[in-house]
Amino acid sequence: MTRLSPGAVIGILGGGQLGRMLAGAASQLGFDVHVFCPEAGSPAARVAMKHWQADYGDDEALTAFAEACDVITLEFENIPVSAVEAIAATGIPLHPGAKSLAISQDRADEKAFLRGIGIATADYREINAEADIGPALAALGGKGVLKTRRDGYDGKGQAWLNGPADIAAGWDSVGQAPSVLEAAIAFDCEISVIVARSSTGETASWAPPRNIHKDGILARSTVPSGVGQAVEAEARRQAVALVDALGHVGVLALEFFVMADGRLIANEFAPRVHNSGHWTPEACQTGQFEQHIRSIAGWKLGDTHRLFDAEMTNLIGEAGLIDPAMLAPNETLTLYGKREARPGRKMGHVTTRLGPRKD
CATH class of the missing domain: 3.30.1490.20 (ATP-grasp fold, A domain)
Known part of the structure; x- marks a missing residue:
């Protein structure tokens, strides 16, 4: 893949908060961003250079969008595979490709694939x-x-x-x-591994956070996870094996249940930047959004060394109407630009730096 220079155009399929944060990282690295999504005024579209508003089934619009970009990525995994195939037909690079997307969209296919490469599931x-x-x-x-x-x-x-x-x-x-x-799995805790793979096969991962859910929605991610170093190392090894097996380019998240004896049971993977990695920009040398842009642009991956222990807390529903003036000096607020707070809707997150890295 040709290494893109600042000023190139990065296209994003999807207009949600992940696309918004990817667009911010791309802009910081000097790229222009085009967003393709059917919704008017979406969070990502409002920070992009150009918004292509059309349905994901509109092949003509997808082709025009692709031809205006130098590389294309996606911000959520429920983009129709047919849209990815329409873009691939133009010859414009798209990362990740249809394989990562298709497998992650079907839980049965996903589990069969994970088991097929030696990663245990329930x-x-x-x-x-x-x-x-x-x-x-x-x-x-x-x-x-x-x-x-x-x-x-x-x-x-x-x-x-x-x-x-x-x-x-x-x-x-x-x-x-x-x-x-x-x-049913009687697990001790849940962790996730955020891993990146470049077009040259270079990989890098971050320390796995411990994840706490409430009502089925991620509430908090904390690093260090508190599980043993050998367990963390094995989780990271399995995540690298997954992106290699998929030929994945970009960031991917693999969630694990950790059993009392340290065994790992994979839950699912997301072929994109991930909520449990939102702490990385504030706590690490390179955050997941910058790393994803580096991956798809043909750049060398950044250092994922963690500088701080940290905790990321999701702001859900009315909790997203937070007053920035109430933040502590060690807290960083990210709001997603959503117009309306609704029950169960992720409105933003706060990352709290807990002090210099101790582990």
């Missing part, structure tokens, strides 16, 4: 009809979580089944859509 069964759930639940020990194969995020499209009495309601709550039933 035991699971594919569910295509309500009649499949009872036998699957029995095979998995009588308790599990039903998740739609596609489109679920932040706890949506999921239902806990604690026994046969929950089957009918659970099937209805996931919209009677093709799903997977995962065995």
Whole structure:
């Protein structure tokens, strides 16, 4: 891949907060940004040089967008694969490619791929009809979580089944859509690895944060994680193995359940910058957004050394209406530019530097 120079145009598929923060990082490195998304006035579009407002199924608009860019990336994984294929047909570089996107969009394909490269997942069964759930639940020990194969995020499209009495309601709550039933996992904590891979195969990862969720939504990520160094090292090794196997270019996040004995069970991966990595710009030499831009622009990856212990707290719903004047000197506020606060909606985050790195 040709190394892009400042002044080149980076295209972003998607107009949400991740695109907004990617656009900021690209601008800081001297690039211009075009955003493609169907929504008017989206958070990313409002900080971009140009907004291409069209549907992801509009091949003509996608082609024109691609031809105006030097490289294209995406900010969320539910971009239709057909849109990525339409852009690929123009010959304009797009990172990550269709493989990372397609596998991450289907939980059954994702788990099969992870297992195929030696990364353990929870035991699971594919569910295509309500009649499949009872036998699957029995095979998995009588308790599990039903998740739609596609489109679920932040706890949506999921239902806990604690026994046969929950089957009918659970099937209805996931919209009677093709799903997977995962065995319940008695894990000690959850961590994630944010990893980057360049077009030359260079990789770099950050210290894994410990993640705490509330109502299915990430509430807080903290580094150091408190798990053993050997466990962290193995998690980072597996994340690198994943991006290599995918041929992924850019940042990717791989979530793990950590068992009491230190074993790692992969939950899922996101082929993009990730909420649990939002602390990295304030606490590390190179943050995840700058690293993603470096990756797709053909630049050498930056140093991921952590300078500070840190904690990232999501601002959800009305909590996002925070007064910046109330911040402590060691806190950094990032707001996402969303017009309206709603229950369960991520409005921003605060990163708290807890002091110089201790581990």
